[in-house]
Amino acid sequence: MTPDAKIETLLEMQGIEHVFGRREDWVDKGVRLIRGKRTAPARVRALNGVDLTLGKGEVLGIAGESGCGKSTLGRAMVGLMHPTGGSVTYRGQPVMRGRRPLHLKLQMIFQDSGSVLNPRLRVKELIGEGPILHGLLARRDLEDFVADQLETVGMAPDVMNRYPHQFSGGQRQRINVARVLALRPETIVCDESVAALDVSIQAQILNLFMDLKDRFGLTYAFISHDLGVLRHISDRIMVMYLGRVVEEGPAAEVFANPRHPYTRALLENAPRLSRRNQIFQAVPGEVPSPLNMPSGCAFHTRCALRRPECSLSVPNLMGTGAHRHACPIVEAAA
Amino acid sequence: MNRPLLEVRNLQTHFLTSMGAIRAVDDVSFSLQRGEVLGLVGESGSGKTITGYSILGVVDEPGRIVGGEIVLRDTEDGEVVLNHLGEKQLRRLRGNRIAMIMQDPMMSLNPSLRIGTQLVETVLAHRQASRSEAERRAVDVMRRVGIPDPEQRMQAFPHEFSGGMRQRVAIAIALINEPDLIIADEPTTALDVTTQVQILSEVQKLARETGTAWIWITHDLAVVAGLAQHIAVMYAGKVVEFGATEDLLDHPRHPYTRGLIASIPGEGELAADRRLHQIPGNTPSLLNLPEGCAFRTRCDRAGAQCDIQPMLETSSAGDRALRCWHPLEGQSP
Incomplete structure (x- = not known):
């Protein structure tokens, strides 16, 4: 789906599938035939036919619980991982190994701000090494450049000689942002980038993301399990369940009028500040293991609207306009 | 009104380190009725977990309860002061009451x-x-x-x-063992949303059925908004505001509480510019707290008086307490 015909499409993913684990090779096959034992490891289908477009300047929110494939999708976007099926293109060019100029335009910020930063490097090296390596910066300009970058993310230039452990989690996340911005990216994939931060620090970093978007015309794909964060930041939202998209559309519309039973369960029951003395209503059961995926619609094992046909075939996205969902039962009732 | 099940009075738990005393819990007071859920809310380092550990008597060296009283009552109005008990007596209570x-x-x-x-x-x-x-x-x-x-x-x-x-x-x-009090320290924080809601729904049912009182320690105001009858907000080792859930969330009086509420994303009307209210600065290190009110360096209402530590003032009805020289007039955040 195209967000708007006038907006230039930056990133496009079509029919993305990703299977972890290897196929049975001839040795495994031999053992299986002779000994009757399976030796190939179990295979996990983390992504199953995901389509996605990211328009210039938009913020796409990707929601879902653990194991739904949202992080795998994020890694596939920036080319950190190459999906086993489907195509990823950026400005029409395939995202694949060895395309450095392309990869510079696509950057990623992770949840754990500490593990990304080499503990033995100073801030100025952490921020400057990327641009120097890619020939964007001459070594003699390092300090001025780093001072500029630090100022952009709201930090004092004099911290450039410190090491990562001397900062709090929120400050380290600012350093990560500065590091990523130093490469002049167009699109940033944020994978749970504010999840580990305290509320007051989280608000600062979210505001920083929005300031930078306005200033540099950035595009974000924002992966999070936190619906409040996504509601706040997203223009468009995609809800994933076990490797598939179950609902997508303009964020305001999806949050105001969720269609798919899973989205509804997430939105209507999650704790919110405005829900006082709420009677918590739980969706029964747990997310099934991706090793043992239910047939048909993966949500049918927990769904209140379940019908016999739900376990037979996998529903595609349906609905009119930009707001689409994957539940034929809801669609028939509408 | 029954006498409360648990009363924490001016609790002080300090960690005596070579770098100086870290006052992790410093003058914390609150009380809890039977069958009630109290939300103990704060950001990392605010002392909420150490408050829980102090009640159970499981604070590790070099930490020590250096002041205050933790009083637990039983149904016959007999009472024990938990922090005066020996290890053997405490073991009889832990896992039991x-x-x-x-x-x-x-x-x-x-x-x-x-x-x-x-x-x-x-x-x-x-x-x-x-x-x-x-x-x-x-x-x-x-x-x-x-x-x-x-x-x-x-x-x-x-x-x-x-x-x-x-x-x-x-x-x-x-x-x-059907205890009188359960202290729950962020029990749903690491869980997925649907699993979290399942646990909250069970806890809610249990709290109603069993008469057990809960102290729910969390950084997430949204969780206690749905679960707790009262909320205590902690900052830098102190309770800065205490009140009934609705009242506290709708009419926060401490600038920190208001800031915390307003910085939660995705609540209420979205601002057109997509900016959240933000509390400037970072949580101060407990080794190096500002003189007086610890929040004053981040507070937009701070004045000269804030150099002196404000006391926790309890309202005449006893259902609201506040530690601030320049409180808000209880307007909506």
């Missing part, structure tokens, strides 16, 4: 013992009961926290459970 649930259930479960063994052990440590009686009790409590097929699951080891199920087991162990 007071229990704790940790954020990571694996911290309280032994990975090499079957779930059933761990539940039965908790009963036998405190009660004169036969093994079969204890087992019946264990099956019953597992069913109450929503674990399917409890008879079979008794034989399982902790690693055979998912995160949500493990947390249910931890809750079952906490509940099995």
